[in-house]
Amino acid sequence: MTSFRTGPDARGLFGRFGGQFVAETLMPLINSLAAEYEKAKSDPAFLEELAYFQRDYIGRASPLYFAERLSEHFGGAKIYLKREDLNHTGAHKINNCIGQILLAKRMGKQRIIAETGAGMHGVATATVAARFGMQCVVYMGTTDIDRQQANVFRMKLLGAEVIPVTAGTGTLKDAMNEALRDWVTNVHNTFYLIGTAAGPHPYPAMVRDFQSVIGNEVREQILAKEGRLPDSLVACIGGGSNAIGLFHPFLDDEGVQIVGVEAAGHGIDTGKHAASMAGGAPGVLHGNRTFLLQDDDGQITDAHSISAGLDYPGVGPEHAWLHEIKRVEYVPISDDEALDAFHHCCRLEGIIPALESAHALAEAFKRAPKLPRDHLMVINLSGRGDKDMQTVMHHMQDNQEKHA
């Protein structure tokens, strides 16, 4: 049988996607990172330390929760939520940060830089930097700083320096450019802790591996609860780290249907969205070849999503490949659909999901009623919605005014 789990190849390629498209200054460092990661992966001491922090610091395993009320409400599929929102710092991001900070320590780096959109990766990075006593600088777009003030404050409490990025739309893409500029300048002492399964090789593979703890746990948990594998998996896609973490351990299980949910913003036709697979084309940015939002001249266009965490004009290269070979189905969900799902989850389960995760919930809620009662569906609840209170509040106020 052909395996979908063997990539990337030696050049960091998943099919034609991925690779190492960065300035020469960074190449030696990226190559040494790849070599160090290869060694670490098979070093029992590294794996033991990683397992320790996953268990005692993050609080893993995260529960696989049977969402009885949502299942009843929508009828059809039996809905399970993988509770990454219960992790320390409130999202799946910490899984990857723990892994990469242990690598940074191995490589003797003392300064950590990161970029962040919604701020969850920034908070997770600031958290592990504090825990390991390293200097931490986080780049964040000014638009995102405005809509995610609580997370900015959290990062500062944790000792990180948050540098506002005014270029472009002041969102994740621009923060990533600035982080790359910092890295090129401080390459000797700095470790760039990338938050999603994108960027130059080895990042997409490394982030996927650190996030695969999600899918590996789901496998064990669903077998224990139901005695069989799930029928479908649903997760939201910005860069796609929570999704690839859930999907990867199941890619070779033919019977498992896998669905990734992109942010359609105001709708694909409006051009105001962040769905790089539904509304983009292959290109090269931020170190990898992948699907990108761009114009006919290869200029990158702005992404839009109500969720700062999905507001990125690209996607991790492994998703681009899984899309192209059709192993995973990728679908768009609009801002309004996500908000609707957000409210359902709050009211029916007493769980306030992140707006990112609400995209996955929305797609699941569309599908669930059409599925048989014995269909097992797992939705990755990638993070909690505390950070999104301001956004949701503004949106509800706007709606009230419209309807007044």
Added chain:
Amino acid sequence: MSRLQNRFAELKAENRAALVTFVTAGDPDYATSLSILKGLPEAGADVIELGMPFTDPMADGPAIQLANIRALAGKQGMHQTLQMVREFRAGNQSTPLVLMGYYNPIFVYGVERFISDAKEAGVDGLIVVDLPPEHNDELCEPAQSAGLDFIRLTTPTTDDDRLPTVLAGSSGFVYYVSVAGVTGAGAATLDHVEQAVARLRRHTDLPVCIGFGIRTPEHAAEVAKRAEGAVVGSALIDKIAEAKSPQQAIDGVLGLCRELAEGVRSARR
């Protein structure tokens, strides 16, 4: 012999280094940018690097970032950039012109079509910042087969083990980025430049041009004593940013170019 080989051979015979100038195509607008481009050889530029605008110039500092934004605001795309080269070439057959930029606009234009159109327009070489030798098959090899030079960036982080890999795909000249950093960042010490050039010469016979952080005629002269070329970009682009009119932009860039050229020409007298 390619235009680049020819030019470096002439300069060697004159016993002087090259002044290599960088401006972004379409900055601040097409007409002004074309006037600057046409005026550079007379103002003393020996080799011209012309930037292909891109929305996300990750390895560039603020000066070149802003130049890209100005050019893109004027709708400068790949077609306009190649047209600019054609118009330049109509009046100048001797000055080597190298396109510099990021890979995505080329990839989207289509590699094969780009190589053929660039060649036809009169481009001599390419510098693509985010295309390391690990991806030589993408553009470097087909471009060189078509007779375009592919100029590699080498940096302080490119160690002796890696240099042969980088240089294997290089032709025209070698661009040594003298500081680990973005364009327009601080300059390297002359000792560092000297050591770097000596190291590169152990690995290649290609001319070595030094860039990043060169802003004054004096500095250009010091670099010109030690290498086959000095590259100046951000300092020229600052003249465009400061200008209050198109004519001031043209005069500012060409004026500084003349001063830099004098610096370079005086270096080995």
